[in-house]
Amino acid sequence: MSLNPAAAGETSIDYAALRALVVDDSPGMRSALRLTLANFGITKIQMVANAAEAIFQIRNRPCDFILCDFNLGEGRDGQQLLEELRHSHLISLETVFMMVTAESFYEKVVATAELAPDDYMIKPFSAEVLRNRLEGILLRKRAFAPVYRHFEAQELEEAIAGCDALMRGKPKYAVDAMRFKGELLVAAGRFDEAEALYQQVISMRAIPWARLGLARAMHMQNKDQAAEEELRDVLEHAPEMVSAYDLLSDVCLAQKNPAGAQAALEQGVAISAKTVRRQQKLGEVAHANGDLDTARTAFTQAVEKGRHSIFVTPADYGNLCRVQIEQGDLKAVADTLKKNRSTLQSSPEGQLVMAVTQGMAHTHSGNLQEAARALDEAAGLRAAGIRGDAQLMLDLAGTCMAHGRNDEADAIVGEVARNAHDSDALLTKAKRIYSEAGRTDAGTGVLAAATGDVRKLNNEGVVLAQRGDFHGAVDKLLTACREAPYNPRIMMNAVWVILKYIDQIGMDEAMIGTARSYLAEAERQAPGHARIAGLRLQMKELETRFGIHRKSTA
Amino acid sequence: MSFDGSDFYAALIHELKNSLALLSMSIERIPQQGEARHDAPVDEARLLCQGVIDRLNQALLIYKAANGPIHPMIDAGSPHDLVHELAEQTMALARGRIRVETAVSDAVPALWFFDRDLVGMALINAIHNALTYARSTIRIEADMVDGCLSLAVRDDSSGYPEHILTSVATGVPYRATGTGLGLQFSRLIAQSHDNRGRSGELRLSNDGGAVFRLMLP
CATH class of the missing domain: 1.25.40.10 (Tetratricopeptide repeat domain)
Incomplete structure (x- = not known):
């Protein structure tokens, strides 16, 4: 290691100061990796076996470098860990996250995921390659440090200027700088400039991430037909690019093609079933399409795969139970609630989901006394200011009406309508509740009053x-x-x-x-x-x- | 109890890669003792282990190729870094027995577009061959030739036998074993890199030794 401080700035890495975390479920691999890292001069090394331990460790002691195996046995995989760490801001952009994978196929899935690691290593790899890659990333992060700091302070203009400076001054990082600048332009709402930037990258080489960026920039400008053509072509060449299916589903929905959206999400799920948000979205789209079987499978997967995941909310249990009720499978509803009782009881939103779901289920089975008790509980939670998503609140309103609690129902529908005065889907659903209860005229009045005030x-x-x-x-x-x-x-x-x-x-x-x-x-x-x-x-x-x-x- | 064939296969491969990773990391940690009786077999084991890794990677590539064309994952990468990384790997394998030189021409841009993993796999395979046959020196080169990035591995061996040169030049396969097997894969990898209607190439020649050259458009 260089002792010359002038030379130390550009190219040398102080490995002794680097805090490393190794995440691997195999004890043999953990100790082999530790010895390999120690050979580089890294001495501050923590080792954990799974995602939960990693999160615990990082909360207590921030680290600079995470070397994580993609496959972590039962529970979350490395990609899910990365998504949670970034989503909860447990690691900054300056933290190095390297994924280790032995899956000959998943290397591509991981590398092209929306939230990609800084690099990935395909097992088996040599110590020299690992050290070279790590050093390359550390030097790159050093060059990007000012850009990252501006970004994290929400100073997008300054961050964009920083990328421009790198594009001019550091040819080696020019494409990385363009990639980050594209994301910054999208974050700043400058979609036309992002589109031009991605076109510029593509004119050098049609790399998949640039084409995906182009499609996203076009979608944000409502150029959905062009975005769809781009995405379909990308997927023909890189069918394993999962994030392209997610964007394709958005593009299809924007063009009022819910069947296309569902098909795209189903393809994405077939490649990578573990992403909770993709399963949630598939469930919602399939439910809206009336495909209850697919919706049920997707919501079940979201809840199962996402056990302990921060992306699972009480609404997911509500969504699953709603489908089960619509299928008339009340036994499954009871099982779902029983199995997840402690999770749901632990938050007021969860309690509301439980109360509304029980109210609906008991109403369906004709157990009116139990249903009324559940509705009372929901009313109490609502009085305390607890709210669920619009679907859940409309379910609550419908159940209230079935029990003749019309004033309560009207108040709930009014609130949903005021908060979604421009959502055709929710207003249509609200109207249906009234027509099913034989109160079509009353419904028209409630909805007109609620949306009218806000609209006016x-x-x-x-x-x-x-x-x-x-x-x-x-x-x-x-x-x-x-x-x-x-x-x-x-x-x-x-x-x-x-x-x-x-x-x-x-x-x-x-x-x-x-x-x-x-x-x-x-x-x-x-x-x-x-x-x-x-x-x-x-x-x-x-x-x-x-x-x-x-x-x-x- | 019943097995799903493909799941079983995938799990086996997974285990095999993990074991190989552990084995190679273990061999790398055996210190040199400056004594041929100890060091020579360790060096040999290290090379053999890399050879097994090469073959496994080739087997997986053939499995993928059998299920459809190879889709390289092309992104911007630094040819300078690639040469540097390969040189360090080569030095670790050569253990001072063979001199390792690098040469990156000024014409080579800071970035080029290629699949780092596939190209690295082809070149390291050529390097393993060179380590077996070279007399004293291996040279890893990057240059611009005919508008392509040319990545070459040059040694001072007695060169490729005639039938290999003919086979690679004409694309007619021959009984592929050992060296020849790796070359067939390298050719596939080179050809999977295409840009604006132009495909990559593998060029072999003898010029003071064997010259293995990937041409990436």
């Missing part, structure tokens, strides 16, 4: 904003937000007019605080919505202009 406030606010009366617009939209506290469209409009208002009259700390929390809530309700990135960028620009620093950006 929203439209008035938007008109005022277009006239330049941002103060009035903010008033209207904040009222709309209070009426419909979970409506992402309304919240995004509110954020938009608040930012316009501040732009016009100057900084208002309380206002920007409100905008910030509405934007966060909007993202919770509609993750990945195309408008969110742009709003976040506008907010950042205002904050910078008026000198507000939320995070230390030294």
